[in-house]
Amino acid sequence: MTLIPDSHADLLTRPLFAHLATLMPDGTPQVTPVWTIWDGELLRFTTTSDRQKGRNAAARPHVALSIMDPGQPYRYLEIRGRVERVDPDPSGEFFDVLARRYGLPYQPPVGDAERRVVIVVRPEHVTKQ
Amino acid sequence: MTLIPDSHADLLTRPLFAHLATLMPDGTPQVTPVWTIWDGELLRFTTTSDRQKGRNAAARPHVALSIMDPGQPYRYLEIRGRVERVDPDPSGEFFDVLARRYGLPYQPPVGDAERRVVIVVRPEHVTKQ
Numbered sequence: 001m002t003l004i005p006d007s008h009a010d011l012l013t014r015p016l017f018a019h020l021a022t023l024m025p026d027g028t029p030q031v032t033p034v035w036t037i038w039d040g041e042l043l044r045f046t047t048t049s050d051r052q053k054g055r056n057a058a059a060r061p062h063v064a065l066s067i068m069d070p071g072q073p074y075r076y077l078e079i080r081g082r083v084e085r086v087d088p089d090p091s092g093e094f095f096d097v098l099a100r101r102y103g104l105p106y107q108p109p110v111g112d113a114e115r116r117v118v119i120v121v122r123p124e125h126v127t128k129q
Numbered sequence: 130m131t132l133i134p135d136s137h138a139d140l141l142t143r144p145l146f147a148h149l150a151t152l153m154p155d156g157t158p159q160v161t162p163v164w165t166i167w168d169g170e171l172l173r174f175t176t177t178s179d180r181q182k183g184r185n186a187a188a189r190p191h192v193a194l195s196i197m198d199p200g201q202p203y204r205y206l207e208i209r210g211r212v213e214r215v216d217p218d219p220s221g222e223f224f225d226v227l228a229r230r231y232g233l234p235y236q237p238p239v240g241d242a243e244r245r246v247v248i249v250v251r252p253e254h255v256t257k258q
Contacts, residue, residue, distance in 0.1 A: 017197060017202055019148030019150075019160055019195045020160075021148075021150035021158035021159075021193065022158070023156075023157075023158060024209075027152075027156055027191075028152075028191035028193070028209065029150035029151070029152060029158045029160075029191060029192060029193040029209070030150075030193050030207070030209060031149075031150040031158075031160055031193045031194060031195040032195050032207045032256075033148075033195055033197045033202065033205050062156075062157035062158060063158065064150065064157070064158040064159050064160045065160060066148045066160040066161050066162055068146060068148075068162045070199065073146055073162065076161065078159070078160065078161045080157065080158070080159060127161075
């Protein structure tokens with residue numbers, strides 16, 4: 001069973017940017033725009049193990065994200081959840097899935113493939129408007 | 130002196146939505162889209178004292194926000210900062226300033242004026258892309 005309401009599922013199936021909040025080592029929040037993909041159960045994000053977001057997600061599993069409908073900005077999903085695992089993506093395969101999904105020109109920095117990871121998040125609490 | 134780089138100041142002066150992360154009572158993050166206005170030194174947000182974001186900001190001062198350029202989604206500002214104070218806005222005057230700035234139809238819930246507050250945030254750390 002998913003927590004995502006059918007009325008707002010399009011905010012996850014459309015290639016919209018999410019704003020993903022993680023926790024810094026001192027417990028303060030950090031938030032940046034990210035690509036995401038949802039499989040009906042879990043949300044996945046790409047980053048690298050040495051970026052702040054990757055370090056935060058690996059060390060402190062509580063995260064939150066906000067996704068707004070660009071055509072109706074008072075329509076949004078707020079999801080709070082837990083990092084279930086951080087998987088390696090050394091071939092950049094998952095990065096490519098997201099890059100194609102978002103269809104925008106973007107190149108990963110040369111040589112970051114060995115540090116590329118997939119943050120896998122299980123939604124635990126959802127608010128919609 | 131402001132921390133906001135001139136190259137990205139337009140992301141604060143244009144009426145763009147920010148995604149504001151606060152901390153829940155258990156220290157986990159919460160993030161939602163919000164209106165904001167920047168005076169060159171401080172960022173201000175409207176909410177109510179009984180909403181989750183208002184309760185979080187009043188109790189735990191560490192916040193973060195992310196603002197993306199809708200025309201260039203890989204151009205964004207990430208700001209981490211501290212709630213300097215939460216001011217009452219019982220006349221709804223500040224709410225009206227933001228409603229006019231964003232120019233979109235939106236009515237505050239009837240009868241929430243007495244709980245309406247202004248969250249005042251001082252940026253402490255800025256990242257741009």
